[in-house]
Amino acid sequence: MKTVDQFDFKDKKAIVRVDFNVPLDADFNITDDKRMRAALPTIKKILKDGGSVILMSHLGRPKDGPTDKYSLKHIVADLSRMLSLTVKFADDCIGEEAVNKAGNLYPGEVLLLENLRFYKEEEKGDVAFAEKLSKLAEVYVNDAFGAAHRAHASTATIAQFFPNAKYFGYLMAEEVKNAEKIINDAEKPFTAIMGGAKVSDKILLIESLLEKVDNLIIGGGMAYTFAKAQGGEIGTSLLEADRMELCLELLEKAKAKGVNLVLPVDTVIADKFDNNASKDQVDSGHIPADWMGLDIGSKSVELFSDIIKNSKTLLWNGPMGVFEMENFQQGTKAVAEAVVEATKNGAFSLIGGGDSAAAIAKFGLEDEVSYVSTGGGALLEYMEGKELPGVKAIQS
Ligand SMILES: Nc1ncnc2c1ncn2[C@@H]1O[C@H](COP(=O)(O)OP(=O)(O)O)[C@@H](O)[C@H]1O
Numbered sequence: 496m497k498t499v500d501q502f503d504f505k506d507k508k509a510i511v512r513v514d515f516n517v518p519l520d521a522d523f524n525i526t527d528d529k530r531m532r533a534a535l536p537t538i539k540k541i542l543k544d545g546g547s548v549i550l551m552s553h554l555g556r557p558k559d560g561p562t563d564k565y566s567l568k569h570i571v572a573d574l575s576r577m578l579s580l581t582v583k584f585a586d587d588c589i590g591e592e593a594v595n596k597a598g599n600l601y602p603g604e605v606l607l608l609e610n611l612r613f614y615k616e617e618e619k620g621d622v623a624f625a626e627k628l629s630k631l632a633e634v635y636v637n638d639a640f641g642a643a644h645r646a647h648a649s650t651a652t653i654a655q656f657f658p659n660a661k662y663f664g665y666l667m668a669e670e671v672k673n674a675e676k677i678i679n680d681a682e683k684p685f686t687a688i689m690g691g692a693k694v695s696d697k698i699l700l701i702e703s704l705l706e707k708v709d710n711l712i713i714g715g716g717m718a719y720t721f722a723k724a725q726g727g728e729i730g731t732s733l734l735e736a737d738r739m740e741l742c743l744e745l746l747e748k749a750k751a752k753g754v755n756l757v758l759p760v761d762t763v764i765a766d767k768f769d770n771n772a773s774k775d776q777v778d779s780g781h782i783p784a785d786w787m788g789l790d791i792g793s794k795s796v797e798l799f800s801d802i803i804k805n806s807k808t809l810l811w812n813g814p815m816g817v818f819e820m821e822n823f824q825q826g827t828k829a830v831a832e833a834v835v836e837a838t839k840n841g842a843f844s845l846i847g848g849g850d851s852a853a854a855i856a857k858f859g860l861e862d863e864v865s866y867v868s869t870g871g872g873a874l875l876e877y878m879e880g881k882e883l884p885g886v887k888a889i890q891s
């Protein structure tokens with residue numbers, strides 16, 4: 496891969512696409528700065544070479560042009576602290592202000608441009624908009640893995656204006672390397688653990704994983720649609736009624752391919768969607784009418800943990816229950832601990848998806864697994880076998 500290591504940035508201006516789409520609370524404090532921390536090595540390498548850095552990113556999904564809530568100005572102070580320098584900020588990503596501030600940038604300085612998505616041209620992958628961005632710098636670097644599945648102006652289109660000066664940042668290279676290990680080099684037994692809210696979000700991934708894995712564990716909210724499809728009673732648990740047929744097809748496919756598809760055998764139930772709800776544990780498919788499943792049960796924990804601990808490759812996407820609530824986090828925590836133990840015994844473990852990453856961080860186990868991806872949708876699409884526009888644009 497052509498990474499920033501292959502270029503000397505001395506006296507060069509680099510425009511670097513990062514994914515600083517970080518969660519902010521009501522007072523605009525960053526609640527998880529992982530994506531920013533992950534981009535620092537690339538920025539520091541360019542500065543150390545004696546270059547200057549123009550950072551561009553999106554934040555959220557603004558629909559009506561410039562909106563204070565979605566301004567990247569809210570992250571300037573934190574970024575400055577992380578880099579131990581004063582990051583400059585341009586109120587716009589193209590136009591006079593951006594051109595002037597970029598033009599006056601000295602080696603060792605960093606300029607952050609305003610949210611790219613304040614222009615609808617960004618998401619359209621507009622060529623003229625990409626060209627304007629490209630004029631701000633001499634080199635293009637893409638380090639925005641979280642947005643690599645988007646064919647947007649700043650992630651893909653812009654690369655054509657730097658035919659001989661486009662590079663992957665370190666984060667992008669690391670993410671691709673780890674994803675490739677799963678896609679092409681998975682040592683067996685290979686176990687995928689799927690969870691989260693919806694079957695519909697993960698269909699393509701499940702189908703593509705059935706070609707590769709030995710074990711496919713399915714927990715979390717999506718497991719109830721499987722249970723219902725198999726004739727079980729699921730009370731008021733999450734259900735995608737229109738996906739029940741598909742669940743049965745996936746079970747058949749798994750059987751035909753010799754994949755061990757494992758569903759929870761029991762479930763922790765609650766009488767309402769609340770941390771303080773009354774709690775009980777029942778076998779899967781035996782949930783009383785007014786109750787809902789919010790976590791996997793203890794027998795499932797044992798069953799899943801056994802398979803996980805005997806695996807050599809692990810891909811985990813999606814929590815086993817509503818881990819945000821203390822009383823329903825046990826299944827997710829136990830699975831995280833099993834993944835950690837397998838990793839200690841030599842397995843390669845990749846965690847992807849915003850909520851899985853949040854869960855593993857909540858349990859303080861981030862450093863105990865092989866790799867936690869900064870990508871949600873990007874990692875899933877990569878695993879589904881799709882080409883990522885952000886990766887392709889640098890490689891072609
Ligand atoms: N049994 C359940 N009932 C309701 N919501 C659930 C259940 N299990 C998991 N969830 C929710 O699913 C969400 C995560 O789903 P998803 O976005 O698909 O995961 P990821 O971001 O890791 O891909 C979490 O907010 C979690 O609370």
Ligand SMILES: O=C(OP(=O)(O)O)[C@H](O)COP(=O)(O)O
Nearest residue numbers: 514516641642849870871872873
């Ligand atoms: O947060 C992101 O993706 P994710 O929610 O899939 O992790 C990326 O910044 C991409 O954002 P988008 O899904 O609005 O294009």
